[in-house]
Amino acid sequence: MRRSDEIIFIGLSITSSWGNGHASTYRSLIRGLHRLGHKVMFLERDQPWYASNRDAPILPYCQSRLYVDVDELCARYTPRLRAAAAVIVGSYVDEGRQVCDWVLDHATGVKAFYDIDTPVTVARLQDDSCEYLRASQVPEFDVMLSFTGGPILGRLERDFGARSARPLYCSVDVDQYQPTGSHRDIELGYLGTYSEDRQPALETLLNEPARRLPKRRFAVVGAQYPEHLVWPKNVQRVDHMAPGSHAQFYGRQRFTLNLTRADMRKAGYSPSVRLFEAAACGTPIISDEWVGIDELLEPGKEVLLADSTRNVTEILENVSDAEAEQIAAAARERICAEHSSVHRAEELESYLNAARESAVRKPLAAVAGASAERAVAAH
Secondary structure, eight states, X not given: OOOOSEEEEEESOSSOOTTOSHHHHHHHHHHHHHHTTOEEEEEEEOOHHHHTTOSOSSOTTSEEEEESSHHHHHHHHHHHHHHOSEEEEETTOTTHHHHHHHHHHHOOSEEEEEETTHHHHHHHHTTTOOTTOOGGGGGGSSEEEESSOTTHHHHXXXXXXXXXXXXXXXOBOTTTSOOOOOOOOEEEEXXXXXXXXXXXXXXXXXXXXXXXXXXXOEEEEOSOOOTTOOOOTTXXXXXXXXXXXXXXXXXXXXXXEEOXXXXXXHHOOOOOHHHHHHHHTTOOEEEOOOTTGGGTSOBTTTBEEOOSHHHHHHHHHHSOHHHXXXXXXXXXXXXXXXXXXXXXXXXXXXXXXXXXXXXXXXXXXHHHHHHHHHHHHHO
């Protein structure tokens, strides 16, 4: 079969941003690839919780297709998979081990795994409990792409045999996310899905400052927060906000809060898409601290760091509007120069080209042997 120039992604979701950060990451990256002239198809399992919250059923910059199970995926898309220039499987794909087997057995172009949850994945690979990737599959991908940079990349290569582990952070579409000029009527806001390990930080760095500053307005936007949580009266809660409304929300915030999940914070070098989006919108950021954040934004100049209620309260009370806007402008300049969707797509393009050039053609017997090993592992 003749090779096409198509890049195929198989990911958690791109059509719905409800309850996940994957959709925003994929949308920005693939939009960047489209602007570079690439043809992209995204395959997503049709899940009821996304079907009822689908905020981007049609995307102008790629073909998105839904499938009901792995059998349908294989039956419908194997010829296209074989012809693709590259196939990229994402983390947390349902029945991901079987999906990876399919890709590794049938794809003839570059085979990549994009881990948007690397610290979680690595922890589970140690006892082979990762439901979307087997440890034995890691060495068979031409390149492991990681949402997390830093030392964990070396662990993927050293401990799990990855041929090549490369950082691929999230990014932001700087045309979609930009200053709106809105009146900043929210003192401090937060945008993020509920996470049990992130909730104590949200309590310390937003809810408690809200209690201490009862005359100021705060806001938390995100899905899946338990109903039993008690919010201060001056904290507005919104269950879900589609990405098309994010820029307007950021524009209303005098400061925005960036929080990192415990596994990501421990590993370091794990910027969230919200960090980039807020900066691109020209909103001053207060962030928790983790190793590597200073390589993305300079503390004190482009981002403010806080680890206590007192830190946040002092920032809200003592940093002037002029100082805040200066910090926000510096962050926007940095992010637009280094972390736009096109910048990230160019990085991916370079990784795929390098993998293509360095790929070693395995003898048919070796390929058959690897397929047999995967079949045994799957059972």
